[in-house]
Amino acid sequence: MAEGEGQQTRDRGFDLRARLDERERRGLKRSLDTAESAAPRTRFDGDERLVFASNNYLGLATDDRVQAAATEAAREVGAGAGASRLVTGDTTAHRALERELADTKGTDRALVFSSGYAANVSTLTALSPDVVFSDELNHASIIDGCRMADADTLVYDHCDPADLRRRLDRRAREADDDESWLVVTDSVFSMDGDVAPLADLCDVAAEYGTWLMVDEAHATGLYEDGGGVVQREGLGDRVDVQMGTLSKALASQGGYVAASEPLVEHLVNAARSFVFSTGLAPPAAAAAREALGIARESDRRDRLWENVARLREGLAGMGYEVRGETQILPVVVGDAADAMALDDALRERGVLAPGIRPPTVPEGTSRVRVAPMATHTAEDIEHCLAAFRAAGEEVGLL
Numbered sequence: 001m002a003e004g005e006g007q008q009t010r011d012r013g014f015d016l017r018a019r020l021d022e023r024e025r026r027g028l029k030r031s032l033d034t035a036e037s038a039a040p041r042t043r044f045d046g047d048e049r050l051v052f053a054s055n056n057y058l059g060l061a062t063d064d065r066v067q068a069a070a071t072e073a074a075r076e077v078g079a080g081a082g083a084s085r086l087v088t089g090d091t092t093a094h095r096a097l098e099r100e101l102a103d104t105k106g107t108d109r110a111l112v113f114s115s116g117y118a119a120n121v122s123t124l125t126a127l128s129p130d131v132v133f134s135d136e137l138n139h140a141s142i143i144d145g146c147r148m149a150d151a152d153t154l155v156y157d158h159c160d161p162a163d164l165r166r167r168l169d170r171r172a173r174e175a176d177d178d179e180s181w182l183v184v185t186d187s188v189f190s191m192d193g194d195v196a197p198l199a200d201l202c203d204v205a206a207e208y209g210t211w212l213m214v215d216e217a218h219a220t221g222l223y224e225d226g227g228g229v230v231q232r233e234g235l236g237d238r239v240d241v242q243m244g245t246l247s248k249a250l251a252s253q254g255g256y257v258a259a260s261e262p263l264v265e266h267l268v269n270a271a272r273s274f275v276f277s278t279g280l281a282p283p284a285a286a287a288a289r290e291a292l293g294i295a296r297e298s299d300r301r302d303r304l305w306e307n308v309a310r311l312r313e314g315l316a317g318m319g320y321e322v323r324g325e326t327q328i329l330p331v332v333v334g335d336a337a338d339a340m341a342l343d344d345a346l347r348e349r350g351v352l353a354p355g356i357r358p359p360t361v362p363e364g365t366s367r368v369r370v371a372p373m374a375t376h377t378a379e380d381i382e383h384c385l386a387a388f389r390a391a392g393e394e395v396g397l398l
C-alpha cells in the first residue's frame, strides 16, 4: 500500500464558526460600524451620531490645513513610501516630522513607525531587556512587545511606585548583576483617564539603575508646547524612551520614539517593523507634522480642556462617578449590563460613547468612556449632557 493510502484524512483546519459562536455566547463578539468621516458629528451606517468616542482629541483629522498637508505630500513625495526606509522609503516628509517631534520632546532624535503598535512592539523587542517591569494596565501593544522580546515580565500594581520598588528590590536580591532592566508605563491610561506618577517612577528607576520607557499615546500633542505629560512635568531628561502615536491628537497614522542618538540609531538597525516594513506613508507623516505644529501654537488645546471641564462638571453634577483627570472621562456604573444599557440609551439619543466591560476592565467597574474633542461646540456638549441625563434615568442609574 502506498504511503498515506487507506488512512482517514483528518480535518486539520480551523473551526472558525465555533470560535465566533463562543465569542458571541460570552458577549465578546465585536462588529464594525462604518463612519462617513472623522468629524465630531457624522453618519454611521446612515444614522447621524455625535461622537464622544474618538481619539482625534484636537479634532484635527478633518482640519483643512492638516488635509492640505497630506494632499501636498501625496503630490510632491508620493502616496506611499514605496519601500522600507532603509531601502528607498526614507523621505523628506519623514525627516521633517522627526525633527519636529524631537524638538517637541526635547530629545536628540525621533523615529517614526507605521503605527504606535509597531513602535511599541519593535522598540521593546529591539531593546531586548532581560526583565521588564510593567504597569498592570499598560496597553496591549506593550504587553505584546514584552512577549515578543521574550523578557521576564514583572507586572506591578497600577500607578504604584512603592509596589514597583518592592519588585525591583526582590529581583535585585535574586538577579545576576549583568541583567538589563526596563520599567515601562503609559503616561495617560486609555480606559481610566488617569496619569502615571512619572516623577516618582523616575526616582525609583534611577535608584535601581533601570531605564524608563513612557508611552505617551494619549498625551502627545495635549500638554506643554504640544508635548505629553513628560513635558508637563519637565522630565524629558529623566525618561530614556519617549514613545507615542501620531494617530490620536496628531490626527494621522503611525507611531514614534523620541530618544537619544544611539537609541534611535539602534532602532533604525534593529527594530524589525522599521527594517522589514514599508516606511510610513508620506501623507500621514506630513499630516502629523502639520497637526503637531497646530497643537504647539494654537488654542486647540485650551478648547479641548474647556470641553473636558464642562463635561466632567456636568456629569458629576448629575451624580455620575467620573474617574480620571484627563480628556478621557470614564463614567463608571459598575455592572456590565448597566454599562451596555447606558451605551444603547445614549445611542438612541444620537450620542456615541462606548460601554466598556470585563475583560477590558475589572469586574464591577464597567463604564461608558466619554472622550470629547476640541471641535465639539458648546451645543454638542449640552446635547451630550442632556442625553446622559435622560439615558441614565431610563436605565435607572440616576
Ligand SMILES: Cc1ncc(COP(=O)(O)O)c(C=O)c1O
Pocket: 115, 116, 117, 118, 120, 139, 141, 186, 190, 215, 217, 218, 245, 246, 247, 253, 254, 255
Ligand atoms: C497606550 C497606547 N499605546 C499604543 C497604542 C497603539 O497606537 P496605534 O493606534 O497608533 O497603533 C495605543 C492605541 O490605542 C494606545 O492606547
